[in-house]
Amino acid sequence: MYCIIGANGFLGSYIIKSILKKTNENIVACCRDISLVGDSLKDERITWRSLDICDFKAVSSFCKEYNRENKKVVYLAAYHNPDLVEKNPKTAWNTNIVSLSFFINEMDNVSAFYYPSSDSVYGNSIDGKVFEEDDDTNPVNTYGKQKALAERIVTTYGYQVVRYPFLIGTSLLSSKKHFYDHIVESLKSKVGMDMFSDSYRSTISFKQAADYIVELIEMNDKHPIVNISSDKALSKYEVGLIIAKKLGLDESLVRPVKVEDSEGIFVAKRASSTMMDNKLLKSIFDVDEIRLEI
Ligand SMILES: NC(=O)c1ccc[n+]([C@@H]2O[C@H](COP(=O)([O-])OP(=O)(O)OC[C@H]3O[C@@H](n4cnc5c(N)ncnc54)[C@H](OP(=O)(O)O)[C@@H]3O)[C@@H](O)[C@H]2O)c1
Incomplete structure (x- = not known):
């Protein structure tokens, strides 16, 4: 059985589709408000449950209920907008650190526990640095620092972390659009979009x-x-x-702008570029090339 925490989000919805397609497992999918779960994410193999991971009483009783069953857990719930994390670090700490730590220690009978972290733990790719998994972390904002600490909690417990770059793809959620959908809308309506041309990330799609x-x-x-x-x-x-x-669509509607000319749009500092090394991933899957597929 899979247990997905924070399942009704951009990545969670793609993970649910992937589990349904690639395995025969049932899924317990948790989110804060199950009334927002769209029909495309309903299936006889999925049980949707309301769970706020900051509500420790609810988390305890949820974990007790499922502690007998062997589970593969993917933990996605996070307070992760870097600007909001910078503005509300205590709220973010409670969600990203305290609640994660509580959940891990409450949930027994776990055969796999995966935590999706972010390239933000690495910080800036100075002089074209391409970061490997063993490199020191050097986050430039509070979000990255909390992700780095959350990773330590997860790995210290003996569980596993994946680090993702900026992810892109159409939203599978009825309740919110992704940046991808805004780009497509702006191109279709011929309004066009200004996009940063001087900040680089090892981007892949949500599906990948x-x-x-x-x-x-x-x-x-x-x-x-x-x-x-x-x-x-x-x-x-x-x-x-x-x-x-x-x-x-008309490529000229995508307009290059420089981050340095866009001062003041972010509250939290951002790494200008973060490039990730994927040799380990390619060796695990025995592939020579991984390109953005959208
Ligand atoms: N998207 C990316 O480019 C990217 C890159 C690297 C890492 N990640 C990581 O991937 C994970 C998922 O991100 P995402 O892009 O899928 O974002 P998302 O759509 O915002 O998903 C996050 C989910 O966490 C849930 N959540 C937040 N606080 C919660 C709480 N107290 N209790 C229960 N659920 C809670 C949210 O539920 P509500 O819907 O109720 O708010 C939301 O569904 C995050 O850990 C993020 O840091 C994402």
Whole structure:
């Protein structure tokens, strides 16, 4: 059985689809408000449960209820908008650190526990540095620092971490659109979009991110930390061009802008570029190339 915590989000919805497709397992999917779960995420193999991971009484009784069953857990619930984390660090700490730690210690009978972390733990790719899993972490904002600490909690407990770059893809949720959907809308309506051309990330799609984590779980991989990223770091501008080309839309509506000319739009500091090494991932899956697939 899979247990997905924070399941009704961008990545969670793709992970659910991937589990349904690649395995015969049932899923207990948890989110704060099950009334927001769309029909496309309902299936006879999925049991949706309301669970706020900051409500320790509810978490305890949920864990007791499922402690007899052997589970593969994917823990996605997070307070993760870097600007909001910077503004509300205590709220973020409670969700990202205290609640994670409480949940891990309450939930027994776990055959796999995966925590999706972020390239933000690495910080800036100075002089073209491409970060490997064993490199020191050097986050530039509170979100990255909390992710790095959350990783330590997870790996110290003996569980596993994957690090993702910026993820992109259409939203499978009826309740919210992703940045991808806003790009497509702006191109279709001919309004166009300004996109950063001088900040690079090893971007992959939500579908790739979900398929790799489910496959790692299914193959019982035991690496404590795995970077899940593409070979080539792309700017958001380049991602915009790829989307326009794929959908046959006017590429000139994707307009390059520089981060340095956009001062004041972010509250939290951002790494200008973060590039990830994916050699370990490619060796696990015995592939030569991983490209952004959207
Ligand atoms: N998207 C990316 O580019 C990216 C990159 C690297 C790592 N990640 C990590 O991947 C994970 C999922 O991100 P995402 O992109 O799928 O974001 P998302 O759509 O916002 O998903 C996060 C989910 O966490 C849930 N959540 C937040 N607080 C909760 C609480 N107190 N109790 C229960 N659930 C709670 C949210 O539920 P509500 O719907 O109720 O708010 C939401 O469904 C996060 O840990 C994020 O840091 C994402």
